[in-house]
Amino acid sequence: MPVPPVNLAMVARMNAAVSNDDMPPATEDAAPRATLLVVEDDVLIRFAVSSALRGAGYTVLEAASADEARAVLQTIAVDLLFIDLHLHGDGGDGLSVARFARTHRPWVKLVFTSGKVRLGQEPEIAAFGPFLPKPYLFSRVLQVVENTLGGDVSAK
Amino acid sequence: MSSTVLPLLPSSEAHTILVVDDEVLVRLVIAEYLRACGYTVHEAANADEAIAVVDSSDVVIDLVLADVQMPSGSLDGFGLARWVRKHHPEVKVILTSGAARSAEIAGDLCEHGPLLAKPYEPSAALDRIKQLLATVGRPLRALPGACSVLGSIQLQA
Numbered sequence: 001m002p003v004p005p006v007n008l009a010m011v012a013r014m015n016a017a018v019s020n021d022d023m024p025p026a027t028e029d030a031a032p033r034a035t036l037l038v039v040e041d042d043v044l045i046r047f048a049v050s051s052a053l054r055g056a057g058y059t060v061l062e063a064a065s066a067d068e069a070r071a072v073l074q075t076i077a078v079d080l081l082f083i084d085l086h087l088h089g090d091g092g093d094g095l096s097v098a099r100f101a102r103t104h105r106p107w108v109k110l111v112f113t114s115g116k117v118r119l120g121q122e123p124e125i126a127a128f129g130p131f132l133p134k135p136y137l138f139s140r141v142l143q144v145v146e147n148t149l150g151g152d153v154s155a156k
Numbered sequence: 157m158s159s160t161v162l163p164l165l166p167s168s169e170a171h172t173i174l175v176v177d178d179e180v181l182v183r184l185v186i187a188e189y190l191r192a193c194g195y196t197v198h199e200a201a202n203a204d205e206a207i208a209v210v211d212s213s214d215v216v217i218d219l220v221l222a223d224v225q226m227p228s229g230s231l232d233g234f235g236l237a238r239w240v241r242k243h244h245p246e247v248k249v250i251l252t253s254g255a256a257r258s259a260e261i262a263g264d265l266c267e268h269g270p271l272l273a274k275p276y277e278p279s280a281a282l283d284r285i286k287q288l289l290a291t292v293g294r295p296l297r298a299l300p301g302a303c304s305v306l307g308s309i310q311l312q313a
Contacts, residue, residue, distance in 0.1 A: 043205035044212055047198045054191075061184055064201035068180035075181055089201075090228075 034079040034149055035059045039069040039097055041087045045134075049082070052138040053145065065089025069097045073105055080149055082141070085114035085121070095121070098128045109148045171289050172196040172215065176206040176222035176236065177252075178229070186221070189278040190285070202229030203236040210244055217247055218289055221281065224253035248288040252276060 036058050040046035043064065050060045061076060063069035067090045072078065081101055085094040094112060101108045110129035113136060117125065125131050130144055173195050177183035180201070187197045198215065200206035203226055210217050220240055224233035231239065237249045 043200055043208050044214065047209060048214065051196075051198075059188075062187075062199045063180060064205065068201065071180050072184065076184070 033057065033059055035061065035077060036080045036082055036145065037061045037063060037069060037072055037076075037078045039063045039066070039081060039083045039087065039094060041065060041084065041089050045084075049138065049141060052141065053082075056142050058145075065091055066093065066097045067091030070100050073097075073101060073108070078105070078108055080109040080111065080145060082111050082113065082145065085112055085117065085125070095124060095128075102128065109150075111144055111148050170194055170196045171218045172198065173285065174198050174200060174206060174209055174217045174220045174222075176200045176203065176220060176226070176233070178202050178223065178226045182223075186278060186281060190221075190282070193282055195285075202226050203231035203233070203239075204229045206236055207231075207239060210240060210247060217244075219248040219250065219285060221250045221252065221285070224251050250281070250284055250288065252281075 036053055038046055038050045038053070038060060040049070040062075041064055046062055046064065050062055053060045061072055061078070063072055066087050069081070069083070070091065073081075081097065083094040083097055087093050087097075094114070098110055098112070101110065111132060112125050112129060113132045113134055115134040117131070122131075130148060132141060132144055173190055175183050175187045175190070175197060176199075177186070178201055183199055183201070187199050190197045198209055198217070200209055203222075206220065206222065209215060210220065220236070222233040222236050226232050226236075233251050233253070237251060240247050240249050
């Protein structure tokens, strides 16, 4: 089923609607906080792993399909993609998101996950980034994400 | 999709809001805004995902903030609101819409009056959420007086 086009004008209006009075005071901690995009079509897994990553201090955005992931990548500065290989939604699988990121946002780090990998996919996955098989422990996810970010940006 | 056993999430004293919108960037903006306001926020891309989350034993949702127009799922926002009212009547619902819709329908489905019209100001959504959650009996974590949209994320250059 088609995904409606992203209404960027609406997003801009929602942003503009917040006046300076609504802005929180500047914090002393100016260290960059990594922004992660979790691309997962199973909502219960997505909310669980996203919550775990937020609990570790990351800013975590969520995409339920490849189309949503591309829309976010085109708009928001993302440091790392955590991608499920098998996406049943619109716009292709996880590898299609990875190829898009490599072409248009080559600096974005990639981490893959899946319950299974099709024969022949391993070399392309390995060329993009680490692979974390499902089911995974959140502690392992945090470890792999931190290692993949490589100290460029921190969780807090 | 995979069936993966996941551990229970840690409980939180903050009220938990489920934002349901099939426009990912709209969902992202309001979800980040509400997180900055101190709420625990989960996201659903359509009514089917929303039902899975509300029905999940892993999380207690206090309020559903849902778009009316969601063609990618089996139900639109009105259908989702009816489902919530039937199966989880304790969960509050706020509907949002970019189209002119009957306030009477929304009035039947939502507490405290008609739906928020898109584009809505995030602060207006926050006021409505605070109003509704004031009637929820669970303890509420102290909220900051101000919060920002996209406070911790940057737009792509």
